[in-house]
Amino acid sequence: MSFLQKIKDSLRKFMVGRRGADELSLALLIVGLVLSMLSSITRVGLFYLIGLVAYGFSIFRMFSRNVEKRYAENMKFKSLWQNGRSGVRQFINRVKNMRKYKYFKCPECHARLRLPRKVGEVTITCGKCHHAFKQKA
Numbered sequence: 310m311s312f313l314q315k316i317k318d319s320l321r322k323f324m325v326g327r328r329g330a331d332e333l334s335l336a337l338l339i340v341g342l343v344l345s346m347l348s349s350i351t352r353v354g355l356f357y358l359i360g361l362v363a364y365g366f367s368i369f370r371m372f373s374r375n376v377e378k379r380y381a382e383n384m385k386f387k388s389l390w391q392n393g394r395s396g397v398r399q400f401i402n403r404v405k406n407m408r409k410y411k412y413f414k415c416p417e418c419h420a421r422l423r424l425p426r427k428v429g430e431v432t433i434t435c436g437k438c439h440h441a442f443k444q445k446a
């Protein structure tokens with residue numbers, strides 16, 4: 310066996326039972342990278358420290374043998390990330406259409422609703438909980 314093959318082989322043995330990088334680990338690496346760049350630009354040591362913690366946690370997660378726990382963490386991260394992204398997208402949409410629609414929430418279930426501007430006061434029924442209420446727009 311050549312030297313390179315030995316390295317490959319021992320690496321493969323080392324990685325048995327470990328999952329390697331998932332989305333959360335990659336995100337932590339990026340956060341660590343951004344923070345260490347920030348610290349070198351701003352000379353704020355705290356950024357560097359937090360960046361190191363992010364790196365450390367990322368590496369710990371990649372080599373962790375507790376696959377189930379890491380998987381659950383990753384799933385939680387992904388759902389938070391998705392919610393954040395769709396929240397930002399919805400917010401941008403609301404700002405874009407602010408002149409055309411009045412946005413408000415259902416007083417019962419807090420579902421977000423909208424009415425075209427200048428319709429006056431109308432009785433509307435929430436599509437989610439079927440609660441009827443009056444709303445001006």
Ligand SMILES: [Zn+2]
Pocket residue numbers: 415416417418419420435436437438439440
């Ligand atoms: Zn409702």
